[in-house]
Amino acid sequence: MDSWPEIEFERQGPFRRTLKGGIINPLANYLPGGLLRGLLKFGKSELAAANWADPGGWRSMVISYNGHARKLADRILIKGGTMPMALRNRRRLAGKVLASLIEQSPNQPAYVLCLGAGPGQIIIDAICQSGCTAKALLVDLNADAFEYGKALADAAGLQENISFVQADVRHVNGMLAQPPDIAKMLGICEYLTDEQIIAIAAALAAVMPDGTPIVFNTLSLAHGTDRFFRRVFGLHMIHRDARQLGALFEQAGFGDFTTAGEPLGVYEIVVGRKRPTQTSPPAAARRPPHAEGVAP
Numbered sequence: 001m002d003s004w005p006e007i008e009f010e011r012q013g014p015f016r017r018t019l020k021g022g023i024i025n026p027l028a029n030y031l032p033g034g035l036l037r038g039l040l041k042f043g044k045s046e047l048a049a050a051n052w053a054d055p056g057g058w059r060s061m062v063i064s065y066n067g068h069a070r071k072l073a074d075r076i077l078i079k080g081g082t083m084p085m086a087l088r089n090r091r092r093l094a095g096k097v098l099a100s101l102i103e104q105s106p107n108q109p110a111y112v113l114c115l116g117a118g119p120g121q122i123i124i125d126a127i128c129q130s131g132c133t134a135k136a137l138l139v140d141l142n143a144d145a146f147e148y149g150k151a152l153a154d155a156a157g158l159q160e161n162i163s164f165v166q167a168d169v170r171h172v173n174g175m176l177a178q179p180p181d182i183a184k185m186l187g188i189c190e191y192l193t194d195e196q197i198i199a200i201a202a203a204l205a206a207v208m209p210d211g212t213p214i215v216f217n218t219l220s221l222a223h224g225t226d227r228f229f230r231r232v233f234g235l236h237m238i239h240r241d242a243r244q245l246g247a248l249f250e251q252a253g254f255g256d257f258t259t260a261g262e263p264l265g266v267y268e269i270v271v272g273r274k275r276p277t278q279t280s281p282p283a284a285a286r287r288p289p290h291a292e293g294v295a296p
Contacts, residue, residue: 007092009263010085020082025224033231040232043073047084051233056191058118058145065091065121083223086266090217091122093262094186097269098126101213102134105181109161112136113180115169115200116188119149123184124156138164139175170203179209185216186269190237194248201252208274214254215271218242222265242270253277 012020028036040048046069050060064084069075078084102110109132114123117138127134138149143166153162165175169188183204189197204214219239229235246257254272261268 004093004096004260007096009089009092011263012082012085021224024080025228028225028232029227036228036232040073044071045073045077046071047074047077048233051235055233055235056237057142058148061087061118061187062121062148064088081225082264082266083225083229086223086262086264089262089264090186090267090269091125093260093267093269094122094215094217095125095129097260097271098123098182098184098215099129101182101215101271102126102130103132105132105134107181108132110134110181111178112182112184113172113176113204114138114184114186115172115204116140116185117145117149118187119145119152120162120164121149121152122186124149124152124158124162127158127161128156133161135161136163137176137180138162139167139169139172140164141166141168170200172203173207176207179207179212181212183208183212183214185214187217189216189240189245190219192238197245197248198251201249201254205253205274210274210276212274213271214249214274215269216245216249218245218259218268218270220266220268242268245270246272 037048047060047063050057050063053059063074064078064087067078067084067088069078098112102112112123112134114120114136117123117140120136120138123136123138127136138146140146143164146164146166149162149164150159153159167175185200192200201214208214218241219237220241221239226237226239229237242257242259249257249272253275255275256273257270259268259270
């Protein structure tokens, strides 16, 4: 996949990487969790509060995406933290990838199905960047993000293009007005077990035409603060690379995977294609490889 050289990614220089790897990350990971939580409470960190209320939820995502920090604690976390920087990189990269897929879609306007979509910031970015129009159905089990998402769509002039549905993402068959031209599963695989990913992917494969692209992301330990996230934020993420996730999606009938990474090495965007139905293996064809954080 194209490396997208035109994207203005956030990067870390050698000195900053050395400082974080040798001093900052070890302190964050191994100082007493109670002390760190107390400091963040004292500093009135909005990012920490959002994660304590809903670990990894849409509010913390929006705070990281926006990059605006009013409190000193958040300026340190959001501006200097590798994960928030990588999240903003992921947003930029995924927006470009999806915009390209929208433009390449044989059906216009393209119909995009977004699972676990939250407020839909990335698909709104993608439609705005695309040279074509598109319609998107955003599905999430938690409807709290929809009001914010509708405001984003209105501000972008896309209020007629974006629809929101509160539903279990595994039940996509009953909510589609037409087969999707693109499916998107960004920011959710790291919170799902292998079995959950296979079940969702199988439900998608059942409604997607052959050759239809699906977009998802990997997550690596390159952010360097997994222990901090678990102890201080209560954020338990499962780290899988493209090979591991590809093996799960293969079991549901996807293949032809291509990847594009952001420069911090935390995220890769993966695009797969629905394989011809007659060659798709059954969902239980083989056991998925063990992924970090998932019990074998």
